[in-house]
Amino acid sequence: xxxxxxxxxxxxxxxxxxxxxxxxxxxxxxxxxxxxxxxxxxxxxxxxxxxxxxxxxxxxxxxxxxxxxxxxxxxxxxxxxxxxxxxxxxxxxxxxxxxxxxxxxxxxxxxxxxxxxxxxxxxxxxxxxxxxxxxxxxxxxxxxxxxxxxxxxxxxxxxxxxxxxxxxxxxxxxxxxxxxxxxxxxxxxxxxxxxxxxxxxxxxxxxxxxxxxxxxxxxxxxxxxxxxxxxxxxxxxxxxxxxxxxxxxxxxxxxxxxxxxxxxxx
Numbered sequence: 088x089x090x091x092x093x094x095x096x097x098x099x100x101x102x103x104x105x106x107x108x109x110x111x112x113x114x115x116x117x118x119x120x121x122x123x124x125x126x127x128x129x130x131x132x133x134x135x136x137x138x139x140x141x142x143x144x145x146x147x148x149x150x151x152x153x154x155x156x157x158x159x160x161x162x163x164x165x166x167x168x169x170x171x172x173x174x175x176x177x178x179x180x181x182x183x184x185x186x187x188x189x190x191x192x193x194x195x196x197x198x199x200x201x202x203x204x205x206x207x208x209x210x211x212x213x214x215x216x217x218x219x220x221x222x223x224x225x226x227x228x229x230x231x232x233x234x235x236x237x238x239x240x241x242x243x244x245x246x247x248x249x250x251x252x253x254x255x256x257x258x259x260x261x262x263x264x265x266x267x268x269x270x271x272x273x274x275x276x277x278x279x280x281x282x283x284x285x286x287x288x289x290x291x292x293x294x295x296x297x298x299x300x301x302x303x304x305x306x307x308x309x310x311x312x313x314x315x316x317x318x319x320x321x322x323x324x325x326x327x328x329x330x331x332x333x334x335x336x337x338x339x340x341x342x343x344x345x346x347x348x349x350x351x352x353x
Contacts, residue, residue, distance in 0.1 A: 097281075098271070098275075098277075098281070098285050098339060098340075099339070099340040100288060100289060100292050100293075100338060100339065100340065101337065101338055101339065101340050102292075102293070103293055103296050103337050103338060104296065105295045105296050105299065106296075106299075107296045107300075107334075107337055108296060108299045108300040108303055108330075108334070110333070110337070111300070111330040111333040111334045111337065112303065112326070112330045114329070114330065114333040115173070115326050115327065115328070115329035115330025115331070115332070115333055116326060116329075116330075118172065118173045118176050118329035118332075118333075119322075119325050119326050119329050121176055121182070122172050122176060122182035122329075124182070124184065125168075125169075125172050125182045125183075125184045125187060125325075126169070126172075126325035126326075126329070127321070127325075128184060129165055129168060129169055129324060129325045129328065130320065130321035130322060130323075130324050130325045131321060132161075132165050132324075133162075133165065133320050133321070133323075133324030133325075134317060134318065134320045134321045134324070136158050136161065136162070137312065137317045137320050138316070138317065140155060140158060141317070155209060155213075163198060163202055163205070163265075163269055164191055164198070165328075166269055166328050166331070167187075167190055167191045167194075167198070167269055167273055168187035168188055168190060168191075169187070169325055169328030169329055169331075169332070170190075170269060170270045170273050170328065170329075170331065170332045170335075171186065171187045171190035171273060172329065173328075173329045173332035173333065174273070174274065174332060175187075177332075177336075190273065191273070193276065194272050194273065194276065197272050197276075197277070197278050197279040197282070198269075198272070198279075200278075200279040200280075201265070201268060201269070201272075201279040201282070201283065204264070204279070204283070205261065205265070208257060208260060208261055209261075211257070212253075212254070212257040215253045215257070216250065216253060216254070219246065219249050219250050219253055222249070223243070223245065223246040223249070262290075262301055263286060263287050263290045264283040264286050264287060265283070265286055266286045266289060266290060266297065266300070266331075266334070267282075267285065267286050267289050267331075267334065267335040267338055267339060268282035268283050268285070268286045269282070269331075270331060270332050270334075270335035270336075271285055271286075271335060271339060274335070275342070285339070289338045289339070293338060300334060304327060307323050307326075307327060308320075308323060308327075310323075311323040
């Protein structure tokens, strides 16, 4: 697997195959099994966040965006613990829950900046969604039931199209700026801006594989959320977290050399 880089770049990208995301999932599954106790802890955390978000949406939908912002604040720190776990396994070290919980302490400034950007994007996303509702519905913001009816009503195809386009743009920006950002920050101590730019470089240079990766993430998360009580999130959350580490390893050349190969990206 050859490296793709520009002369003078500090971070060099690697070429991966179109089906590489399947290898990342397989590697993530192996890591999750080897560190089952750590994975269970983070899985329960993700599951708890989903339950709280769902309860707020049903009980007081006006507070949903606030709770979602809180999840965005906590989520990256939880994900970083899973990346650290996969990194330890890669180095031949045993999983360490205590270490994974505090692995971000040296990256607090960069983590804070990235989380701040994510929250701003989430708030803008929410505001844009409200604008779409206001344009298509003159009766004000609908209730929780009204939102679900509006979203799943085929007669509202124009609203559905506009809502999907707006959501898709923001989701693409979030995905593009974070797909390898956090693992890169953990592994090399990279600042938030460089990590986000590198993530976009990976997406633009490996568009086919990263589109498949995004589709797999959406499918697994949506499938987990569709099950009553969202119990599959206990498995899906840490699985995707560990797999993301392998996505990073496959797409970014190691510091030691640019000719390195990785079975995760075959």
